[in-house]
Amino acid sequence: MALSVVNVELGERSYSIHIGGGAWDLLEEYLRGWNPAGRIMMVTDERVNSIYGRRINQLAGACGTPAAVVAVPEGEGSKSFSHLEDLCRKMAGAGLDRNSLVVALGGGVVGDLAGLAASIYLRGVSVVQAPTTLLAMVDSSTGGKTGINIPEGKNQVGAFHQPEAVFAEIDVLKTLDPRDWHSGMAEVIKIALTLDPELFEYLEGIPDLGPGGDVDISRVVTSACRRKAEIIEADEWESGPRLVLNFGHTLAHALEASTSYGEIRHGEAVLLGMKAAMVLSRKVCGLPDDQFERAVRVLDRIPVPPVKLGEDLNGYMTRDKKRSGGRVQSVLLDRIGQCRIVPLDDPGDLIRSLESIQPTG
Amino acid sequence: MEDKDRQNIILTGFMATGKTIVGRNLASQLGYEFIDTDEVIESRIGMTIAEFFKEKGEAAFRKMESDLARELADRRGLVISTGGRFMLDPDNAAALGRTGRVFCLVATPEEILERAEGDTHVRPLLQVPNPLENIVELLQQRKEGYGQFPQLVTSEKTPETLAGDLAGVIAGGPDVRLPIAAPYERYEFIVGGGLLPFLSHLAAVDGPIAIITDDNVGPLYAKSCGSVDVVITTPPGRQHKTLATAQSICEQLIDADFDRSGTIVALGGTVISELAGFIAATYMRGVDCVQCPTSLLAMVDTSIGGKTGVDLPQGKNLIGAFKQPKTVIADVATLQSLPPRAFASGMAEVIKHSLIADSDLLGKIESGNWVRTAGEIQQQAAELQALVAQAIQVKINIVQEDPFDHGRRAVLNFGHTFANAIERLSRHRVSHGEAVAMGMVVSSHLSAQLGYCPGELTERIEAVLTSAGLPTRIPAELSPDKLLEAMRTDKKKRAGKLHYVLLKNIGDVFVTDQVPEEKVLSTLAVLNS
Numbered sequence: 001m002a003l004s005v006v007n008v009e010l011g012e013r014s015y016s017i018h019i020g021g022g023a024w025d026l027l028e029e030y031l032r033g034w035n036p037a038g039r040i041m042m043v044t045d046e047r048v049n050s051i052y053g054r055r056i057n058q059l060a061g062a063c064g065t066p067a068a069v070v071a072v073p074e075g076e077g078s079k080s081f082s083h084l085e086d087l088c089r090k091m092a093g094a095g096l097d098r099n100s101l102v103v104a105l106g107g108g109v110v111g112d113l114a115g116l117a118a119s120i121y122l123r124g125v126s127v128v129q130a131p132t133t134l135l136a137m138v139d140s141s142t143g144g145k146t147g148i149n150i151p152e153g154k155n156q157v158g159a160f161h162q163p164e165a166v167f168a169e170i171d172v173l174k175t176l177d178p179r180d181w182h183s184g185m186a187e188v189i190k191i192a193l194t195l196d197p198e199l200f201e202y203l204e205g206i207p208d209l210g211p212g213g214d215v216d217i218s219r220v221v222t223s224a225c226r227r228k229a230e231i232i233e234a235d236e237w238e239s240g241p242r243l244v245l246n247f248g249h250t251l252a253h254a255l256e257a258s259t260s261y262g263e264i265r266h267g268e269a270v271l272l273g274m275k276a277a278m279v280l281s282r283k284v285c286g287l288p289d290d291q292f293e294r295a296v297r298v299l300d301r302i303p304v305p306p307v308k309l310g311e312d313l314n315g316y317m318t319r320d321k322k323r324s325g326g327r328v329q330s331v332l333l334d335r336i337g338q339c340r341i342v343p344l345d346d347p348g349d350l351i352r353s354l355e356s357i358q359p360t361g
Numbered sequence: 362m363e364d365k366d367r368q369n370i371i372l373t374g375f376m377a378t379g380k381t382i383v384g385r386n387l388a389s390q391l392g393y394e395f396i397d398t399d400e401v402i403e404s405r406i407g408m409t410i411a412e413f414f415k416e417k418g419e420a421a422f423r424k425m426e427s428d429l430a431r432e433l434a435d436r437r438g439l440v441i442s443t444g445g446r447f448m449l450d451p452d453n454a455a456a457l458g459r460t461g462r463v464f465c466l467v468a469t470p471e472e473i474l475e476r477a478e479g480d481t482h483v484r485p486l487l488q489v490p491n492p493l494e495n496i497v498e499l500l501q502q503r504k505e506g507y508g509q510f511p512q513l514v515t516s517e518k519t520p521e522t523l524a525g526d527l528a529g530v531i532a533g534g535p536d537v538r539l540p541i542a543a544p545y546e547r548y549e550f551i552v553g554g555g556l557l558p559f560l561s562h563l564a565a566v567d568g569p570i571a572i573i574t575d576d577n578v579g580p581l582y583a584k585s586c587g588s589v590d591v592v593i594t595t596p597p598g599r600q601h602k603t604l605a606t607a608q609s610i611c612e613q614l615i616d617a618d619f620d621r622s623g624t625i626v627a628l629g630g631t632v633i634s635e636l637a638g639f640i641a642a643t644y645m646r647g648v649d650c651v652q653c654p655t656s657l658l659a660m661v662d663t664s665i666g667g668k669t670g671v672d673l674p675q676g677k678n679l680i681g682a683f684k685q686p687k688t689v690i691a692d693v694a695t696l697q698s699l700p701p702r703a704f705a706s707g708m709a710e711v712i713k714h715s716l717i718a719d720s721d722l723l724g725k726i727e728s729g730n731w732v733r734t735a736g737e738i739q740q741q742a743a744e745l746q747a748l749v750a751q752a753i754q755v756k757i758n759i760v761q762e763d764p765f766d767h768g769r770r771a772v773l774n775f776g777h778t779f780a781n782a783i784e785r786l787s788r789h790r791v792s793h794g795e796a797v798a799m800g801m802v803v804s805s806h807l808s809a810q811l812g813y814c815p816g817e818l819t820e821r822i823e824a825v826l827t828s829a830g831l832p833t834r835i836p837a838e839l840s841p842d843k844l845l846e847a848m849r850t851d852k853k854k855r856a857g858k859l860h861y862v863l864l865k866n867i868g869d870v871f872v873t874d875q876v877p878e879e880k881v882l883s884t885l886a887v888l889n890s
Contacts, residue, residue, distance in 0.1 A: 081604055081605070081607075081608040084604065085604045085605075085673075088604075088673060088679065088680055089673055089674065089675065092673055092675040092676065092679050093675065116643075119682070120639075120643070120670075120680045120681060120682055121679065121680060122679060122680075122681075123668070123670065123678075123681040123682055123683055124682070124683070145646065147646065150608065150611055150612055150615065151612070152612060152615035152616065153615055155646075156611060156615060156644070156645060157607075157608075157611050157643050157644060157645075158643060158645075158646045159642065159643055159646055159647070159682060160646055160647070238646075318618075319615065319618065
């Protein structure tokens with residue numbers, strides 16, 4: 001099957017996103033063609049490595065000098081200073097130089113960690129993103145945001161470092177944990193609600209958005225990447241328009257932080273954040289009732305495990321880094337496919353909104 | 362000096378911020394005449410200002426003020442303390458502003474109230490039921506008016522200290538502002554004496570400020586930087602330029618609720634400059650950064666160019682980012698506290714800049730006295746300021762030509778191929794500047810041996826280094842073989858051949874990898890003492 005391509009036009013930092021079954025075959029070609037003077041390092045996680053180890057070794061072998069392969073532990077815990085340092089030391093140990101390439105082959109954690117390492121090692125070496133989760137394909141692998149967490153907050157340390165290319169191998173979604181599938185689908189719905197009414201209508205027409213359902217996932221990923229590319233082209237450094245991609249994220253980041261990252265998936269947290277934002281959109285932006293109901297109907301198709309809302313949520317939100325001028329900025333909807341940024345006087349409104357729409361503990 | 366050569370110093374600010382007492386103190390320090398506009402007016406009208414207000418009204422008083430402003434505009438060599446609203450009048454501000462430099466003294470509303478209650482003046486503004494509220498409101502109204510002048514924070518400082526801060530500014534002469542064009546942005550390198558108290562004004566910062574400094578520099582200067590929101594202090598020394606330190610600083614920034622609207626100020630030498638710059642590049646994916654170098658080395662070398670980073674066990678600066686500062690503020694007053702050896706180390710880079718691009722600067726170094734001995738009063742601030750400005754201009758020109766370090770910038774490495782190996786092999790017993798001095802001697806001897814330059818040039822270079830208190834011979838235990846080996850390992854990390862920066866004449870250097878190893882070894886052998 002032919003791959004679809006989405007181009008991200010950023011002048012000398014432009015690149016292409018290759019989407020479809022067989023994207024890794026193209027990645028193999030790409031690695032074969034890489035400057036043989038530069039050592040390549042492939043970074044993945046232990047879960048991906050246990051499933052696709054043979055294929056990864058094949059890819060590593062295709063490089064001029066066989067690539068070094070590093071597998072970090074699965075999960076958000078790897079996005080830490082200590083794993084960052086460990087990875088940078090391994091890069092130095094493997095002799096990576098300015099001609100080198102880092103391949104981030106995994107989910108969002110691998111992409112963010114390896115992307116940041118590539119950004120700061122020798123003040124920046126090249127990186128290629130090969131996302132293996134739906135979430136990473138539609139969200140984190142494109143746009144150049146990289147980062148790690150510190151105990152006080154998520155992604156508080158990071159850099160903008162655009163990849164040389166993105167290879168989204170759709171076939172690997174077969175082995176995705178259903179919870180991770182839903183988590184990624186939440187980000188797809190986010191893009192549909194904020195930027196793509198057509199994609200929203202398509203999703204609306206599909207009763208089962210789950211892994212075994214009827215979604216044409218290549219199509220969905222391609223649409224989502226195209227919308228995201230447009231936003232990044234308009235605002236590479238997140239100084240304005242790109243903030244819309246944070247729809248649902250103010251509350252989501254706080255939820256993740258208050259559960260110490262792990263009990264709740266990023267996409268699940270975003271889903272809850274979007275539900276809260278829908279309630280607030282109706283109240284603050286006058287989102288029409290029928291649109292509210294359509295949106296919530298689609299959001300409700302994504303299962304979320306029960307969550308307990310900690311008392312520290314408010315504090316985490318106030319620390320949200322999108323805050324400017326001392327107020328938390330939240331993205332709300334005027335209509336489906338049309339949003340704006342609203343400063344919140346009281347971030348607690350988001351928590352109360354969620355409580356009004358989602359049974360919580 | 363004739364009075365007409367001496368710029369006036371005009372103090373403005375809210376009542377009870379100390380304009381009169383600081384002004385009087387400053388005038389006596391500088392040997393200037395002191396004028397308090399309120400006192401002059403009172404003596405002319407023969408009554409207190411409060412009485413005059415009641416009798417003739419405010420308009421009449423403002424007229425007296427503007428007459429006085431025009432009168433003073435013709436005089437020089439004055440320290441002028443002005444009434445609280447004197448300089449808020451645009452005509453007065455223009456008339457006096459032309460005669461010299463204006464500074465605004467600031468204090469918190471609580472301090473103003475406390476100080477006002479402690480003195481004997483009758484303050485009509487305070488004859489209200491809630492004076493504090495009144496002060497807060499008036500300060501708010503005048504915020505923009507006062508905000509146009511450099512701010513000097515008076516909290517926790519004596520009038521003598523404040524007068525000293527201001528005297529430092531005057532001693533440095535007018536600030537020198539050197540524009541720098543970096544990729545995607547422009548910024549300024551400002552060099553002067555006593556600049557730190559005016560940091561936020563000079564760098565046009567409006568938002569929270571976090572100072573990152575070390576235990577040596579912080580206690581000396583962090584309090585001089587005006588009003589700041591957080592001061593984070595790290596242990597001094599290169600061994601702390603690590604990701605672990607970066608993590609700890611980021612955590613402290615978060616704990617202080619420091620957000621993207623903030624500005625990080627790097628206050629210190631080269632280690633702080635690179636460490637704090639790296640944090641500014643990565644904290645919340647980037648916040649503004651102001652570089653305030655406090656060592657000569659940092660001023661003339663690391664503070665511009667945007668290279669930031671931390672070390673890994675495998676090597677120096679293996680981790681980093683390009684982060685251009687918003688502004689560089691080089692306050693030569695901070696060089697006073699620099700130990701002699703560190704000052705000499707900075708001189709090595711100044712001399713390097715003169716050798717690669719500026720023979721006039723070299724002449725200036727040769728004719729001056731740049732050796733610092735412990736306890737000695739330093740060179741005149743104005744002289745130091747001119748030296749720093751001229752040295753940094755060399756680097757600015759080269760960096761602008763080659764912002765991403767792809768070619769021309771390599772000439773800045775004159776002497777460094779050898780210096781890095783010497784520094785490392787000596788386990789840093791030889792300081793960076795000393796190693797650079799030795800490296801430049803080796804490079805010039807090598808250039809002469811290969812026939813690129815006359816032998817006299819090497820003598821001239823050795824003489825200027827010696828006059829700055831720098832070594833010109835390599836310690837005996839660092840043998841030629843070991844040094845060459847160390848140079849090769851340095852290079853291997855950058856995957857390439859050994860490159861040398863060689864010299865044809867002052868200001869005429871070039872990069873080459875065509876140097877036979879036996880020539881390198883024999884040159885090193887000659888200079889090994």
